[in-house]
Amino acid sequence: MNWVIIAALFFVIINKLLQYTSRYQEAWINKFSISSDISSLSKEYSKLSAERLKIKEENQSISAQDNYARWTKNNRKLTKLEGELEKLRSNLKIAKDSQSKLFNRLKLLTLTLPFMILKLWKGKFIVYDIPTKDTFPVIVNGVLSQGLLYIPLLPINFLRGIDPNKHILVPGVSLGIWLMALTKTIDTVEFIVKQLVFQPVVSKQVKEKTKEKVVELKTTEAELD
Amino acid sequence: MSSELSETEKRKLIRERRQKKFSNGGASARLNRITGQAENSQLDTESPLDSKSSRETTPTVTKVDSNTEEMDELLENIATSPSNKVEKSQKKKEQATSPQETIDPELEIFKQLAENQQNDVSTPDLFSMLRSMKDNMAKSAATDTNPPLEPVDQQLLDYNNYLINNLKVWSIIFKWCFFLIPYLFALTRSEPISFLPEQFSNPSNFFMIFLSFEIVATSIYFQKLQNIEKSNKINGFQSNNKIVNLVSLIPEGVLPVPDIKGKVIMALQYWDVFSMFLTDICFVLVMMGLFKLI
Numbered sequence: 001m002n003w004v005i006i007a008a009l010f011f012v013i014i015n016k017l018l019q020y021t022s023r024y025q026e027a028w029i030n031k032f033s034i035s036s037d038i039s040s041l042s043k044e045y046s047k048l049s050a051e052r053l054k055i056k057e058e059n060q061s062i063s064a065q066d067n068y069a070r071w072t073k074n075n076r077k078l079t080k081l082e083g084e085l086e087k088l089r090s091n092l093k094i095a096k097d098s099q100s101k102l103f104n105r106l107k108l109l110t111l112t113l114p115f116m117i118l119k120l121w122k123g124k125f126i127v128y129d130i131p132t133k134d135t136f137p138v139i140v141n142g143v144l145s146q147g148l149l150y151i152p153l154l155p156i157n158f159l160r161g162i163d164p165n166k167h168i169l170v171p172g173v174s175l176g177i178w179l180m181a182l183t184k185t186i187d188t189v190e191f192i193v194k195q196l197v198f199q200p201v202v203s204k205q206v207k208e209k210t211k212e213k214v215v216e217l218k219t220t221e222a223e224l225d
Numbered sequence: 226m227s228s229e230l231s232e233t234e235k236r237k238l239i240r241e242r243r244q245k246k247f248s249n250g251g252a253s254a255r256l257n258r259i260t261g262q263a264e265n266s267q268l269d270t271e272s273p274l275d276s277k278s279s280r281e282t283t284p285t286v287t288k289v290d291s292n293t294e295e296m297d298e299l300l301e302n303i304a305t306s307p308s309n310k311v312e313k314s315q316k317k318k319e320q321a322t323s324p325q326e327t328i329d330p331e332l333e334i335f336k337q338l339a340e341n342q343q344n345d346v347s348t349p350d351l352f353s354m355l356r357s358m359k360d361n362m363a364k365s366a367a368t369d370t371n372p373p374l375e376p377v378d379q380q381l382l383d384y385n386n387y388l389i390n391n392l393k394v395w396s397i398i399f400k401w402c403f404f405l406i407p408y409l410f411a412l413t414r415s416e417p418i419s420f421l422p423e424q425f426s427n428p429s430n431f432f433m434i435f436l437s438f439e440i441v442a443t444s445i446y447f448q449k450l451q452n453i454e455k456s457n458k459i460n461g462f463q464s465n466n467k468i469v470n471l472v473s474l475i476p477e478g479v480l481p482v483p484d485i486k487g488k489v490i491m492a493l494q495y496w497d498v499f500s501m502f503l504t505d506i507c508f509v510l511v512m513m514g515l516f517k518l519i
Contacts, residue, residue: 128514131413131428140432144510173510181507188397188504195394202387 004122008179011115016186018107029103030096037095045088052081119176123147126172133171141171148177233297385457389450393501396446401508404438409509413516435509439502447498466493 018025030038055074064071124147130136142150145168157164173181247255411418411426424430472489482488 128517130513131431135428135431137432173514178510178514181510184504184507185511188508191390192394192397195390199387199390202384204381204384 002125004118004125004175005127007118008115008122008175011111011118012179012182012186014111015115018111025103026100029099038092038099041088041092041095045085045092048081048085048088052078052085055081119179123174123176125175127175127178129170129172136171138165141165141168144173144177145171147174233301236297381457382459385453385459388453388457392446392449392453396442396449397501397504400438400442400505404442405505405508406512408434409512410516413513435505439505443498443501446501466490468493 030042055078059071059074059078062071124145126145130141130144133141136144139151139154142154142165146164150164154164408425411421412428412431414426418426425434469486469490473486475485
């Protein structure tokens with residue numbers, strides 16, 4: 001197997017894995033956070049929120065009239081804590097945002113861009129040969145080996161008097177088309193699995209159409225006497 | 226007019242009867258009982274009827290009377306149509322200005338204010354404007370060539386979508402497992418399989434056989450799809466498609482094409498069927514490569 005196919009398969013698999021695990025990614029990123037900011041901030045946040053909960057519970061257990069001094073003291077502490085928590089929350093959000101931005105940039109640099117370069121560079125690389133020349137019609141053969149750009153170029157080539165299939169000695173499937181077919185097939189398999197395994201059975205519920213009656217409110221004359 | 230007069234007369238009669246009934250006290254106690262007040266309540270529950278009886282010696286029109294008169298006017302205002310209102314209020318004004326009547330000056334001011342409000346038609350209120358707009362919209366919708374669809378039950382829609390997806394899944398599975406995989410396997414073998422007719426293992430015939438199979442399979446699929454939608458009386462595209470919703474926003478007559486929504490729905494249906502064909506071609510390409518590798 002050629003390295004081009006292996007690299008393309010690797011990119012496809014990694015992309016699919018990332019797609020399937022998108023639900024857990026945030027937790028992972030937070031766990032292996034590069035900056036120590038987030039972990040310290042979140043630790044402090046949880047500590048403060050626990051304290052706030054404790055004070056709130058205490059305040060609910062005592063009577064505001066009987067233990068007025070303690071109650072007001074707690075209340076003042078609560079407002080102060082709330083302000084701190086709000087501040088921490090915004091800081092945490094900023095840190096998380098910057099981290100996810102970093103992660104996205106990393107993904108773009110290591111996965112998306114190289115994959116795109118590979119597709120552009122080796123787009124016409126023949127992955128495998130088609131059994132015979134007449135397995136598919138001529139136009140389909142051209143698309144399979146030259147890519148989708150073959151169709152818009154077809155009339156131009158005809159006008160210039162160039163045989164569009166002159167480069168095709170043995171028809172084959174190019175990398176670009178093959179990757180497209182592969183992604184489509186994977187998506188379809190995904191759809192089948194989702195529908196048969198994860199989709200709960202929907203049963204028909206016969207519902208009688210409830211006729212909405214327009215209730216007219218008649219203003220009766222107010223009898224005050 | 227006569228009925229209204231009789232109304233006021235009736236009310237007057239009842240009022241007089243009530244006043245006679247409570248002339249010897251007991252009104253406050255009754256009010257207390259009605260409002261459920263405790264005996265030693267701080268709130269004032271003295272009935273105006275009692276206070277009247279205590280102050281009966283005063284010869285002028287009492288406050289109670291003026292109050293009830295006010296109420297009468299209000300009731301009359303409600304009962305009469307707005308067209309008569311101005312007339313009436315003018316009449317009232319005349320009455321008020323007549324020297325025989327003794328009426329609160331405060332009441333006079335309020336009345337004038339109310340009159341001013343009634344006569345002020347230069348600024349139409351927002352509600353009436355909105356109502357007229359709504360009416361116009363309803364009218365234009367009614368005159369539309371295709372009447373608006375009644376809202377579809379969400380549960381029925383879910384059920385419909387579930388059935389369609391199931392049909393799609395099973396038709397794909399059937400096509401892939403029972404036709405494409407065996408056929409492609411036979412096609413890619415270097416030595417022809419003995420029990421199959423020669424046409425099937427010849428790659429030159431592939432596209433023709435594939436296309437015929439696709440046409441048959443797709444027409445069966447389309448037939449079943451139509452059956453489902455007919456039995457549920459739902460057009461899946463009509464009720465839950467973003468493009469259709471977007472297109473239906475275009476008012477009729479802006480574009481030169483009539484019934485653009487129906488055409489878009491039809492195009493989407495054909496695209497749905499065509500995409501099934503594309504999916505099968507993609508599967509063929511992937512499987513062909515895989516079988517060549519084996």
